[in-house]
Amino acid sequence: MPKHYRNKKKPFEYSKKWSLRSVFLLATLFLYVPIIVLIVFSFNNSRRGGNVIWKGFTTKYYDKAFNNEDLMLAFGNTLTIAIVATIASVILGTCTAILLWRFRFPFKPLVEGLVSLPIVIPEICMGVSLALFFSAMGWLGNTSDIWPFNLSNIMIAHITFCFPFAAMVIRTRLQSFNREMEEAARDLGATEFQVFKDILLPHLKPGLVAGALLSFTLSLDDFIVTFFTSGPNTVTLPVKIYSMVRFSVTPEINAASTILILLTLVLTFFALRIQTKDDSIL
Numbered sequence: 001m002p003k004h005y006r007n008k009k010k011p012f013e014y015s016k017k018w019s020l021r022s023v024f025l026l027a028t029l030f031l032y033v034p035i036i037v038l039i040v041f042s043f044n045n046s047r048r049g050g051n052v053i054w055k056g057f058t059t060k061y062y063d064k065a066f067n068n069e070d071l072m073l074a075f076g077n078t079l080t081i082a083i084v085a086t087i088a089s090v091i092l093g094t095c096t097a098i099l100l101w102r103f104r105f106p107f108k109p110l111v112e113g114l115v116s117l118p119i120v121i122p123e124i125c126m127g128v129s130l131a132l133f134f135s136a137m138g139w140l141g142n143t144s145d146i147w148p149f150n151l152s153n154i155m156i157a158h159i160t161f162c163f164p165f166a167a168m169v170i171r172t173r174l175q176s177f178n179r180e181m182e183e184a185a186r187d188l189g190a191t192e193f194q195v196f197k198d199i200l201l202p203h204l205k206p207g208l209v210a211g212a213l214l215s216f217t218l219s220l221d222d223f224i225v226t227f228f229t230s231g232p233n234t235v236t237l238p239v240k241i242y243s244m245v246r247f248s249v250t251p252e253i254n255a256a257s258t259i260l261i262l263l264t265l266v267l268t269f270f271a272l273r274i275q276t277k278d279d280s281i282l
Contacts, residue, residue: 173207
C-alpha cells in the first residue's frame with residue numbers, strides 16, 4: 001500500500017476529532033467562565049456587583065469585605081467547622097474503610113449501604129432529617145453562646161455527610177495495597193500498631209490527603225445542610241452570602257466569593273503537590 005494512502009485520514013475521523021474538541025471547549029466555557037467573570041468583576045469599581053459594565057479597577061471591596069465584622073465572623077465559623085469536620089471525617093473514614101476492606105462480618109453489605117447512604121440521598125433530605133433529629137434531641141436553636149460550642153450542631157451535621165466521601169476515597173486506595181507486606185512485617189516481629197504506622201499508613205497517605213481535601217471543600221461551601229441545622233446565632237459564610245444576595249448583589253459579595261474560591265484552589269494545589277510527591281517516591 002502506498003505511504004501517502006496509509007497516512008491519509010478519513011473525513012469522518014476529522015469530524016469526530018473536531019466534534020470532541022468542540023464539546024470539551026463548550027463544557028470548559030460553561031464551567032469556568034462564570035467563575036472567571038465573578039473574579040474579574042470583584043475588582044470592578046461599581047456599586048452593583050451585577051453590573052457587567054467595567055467602571056475601572058479597584059480593590060476597595062476587598063477592604064470592605066475584610067473590615068466587615070459579620071462577614072469575617074461567618075468566614076471564621078466556616079473555617080472552624082470545615083477543619084473540625086475534615087479531621088473527624090478522615091479519622092472515621094479511615095476506620096470505616098479499613099473495617100470494610102479487611103474484615104468479614106454478618107450484614108456487611110448492609111453496613112456498606114448505610115455508609116454510602118449520605119452520598120446518594122438528596123442534600124435537602126439530609127438537612128431536613130438532621131434538623132428533625134436535633135429538634136427531637138432538644139439541640140436545635142438551643143446551642144451554647146460560647147464559641148466554638150455554638151457550632152456543634154453544624155459540625156456534627158457536616159461530619160455526617162463528609163466522612164462517607166472520605167471513607168470511599170480511602171477504601172479505593174486500600175484496594176492497591178499488597179497484603180504480603182503486612183505479613184512480612186508481622187513475620188519480622190512487628191506489632192499491629194507498627195504495621196499500621198510504618199506499612200499501611202504511608203500507603204494510605206495520598207488517599208488521606210484526597211479524602212481530607214474532599215471533606216474540607218464539601219464542608220466549606222455547604223449551604224443546605226447548614227441552613228437547616230444552624231441556630232439563630234450561628235452563621236457560616238455561604239449562609240451569610242445568601243442573606244446578602246437576597247437584598248442585592250454587591251461587589252463585596254464578589255470579593256468574598258473570590259476569597260473562598262482562591263482558598264479552595266490553594267488547598268487543591270498543595271494537596272496535588274503532596275500526592276505527586278508521594279507517587280514519585282513510591
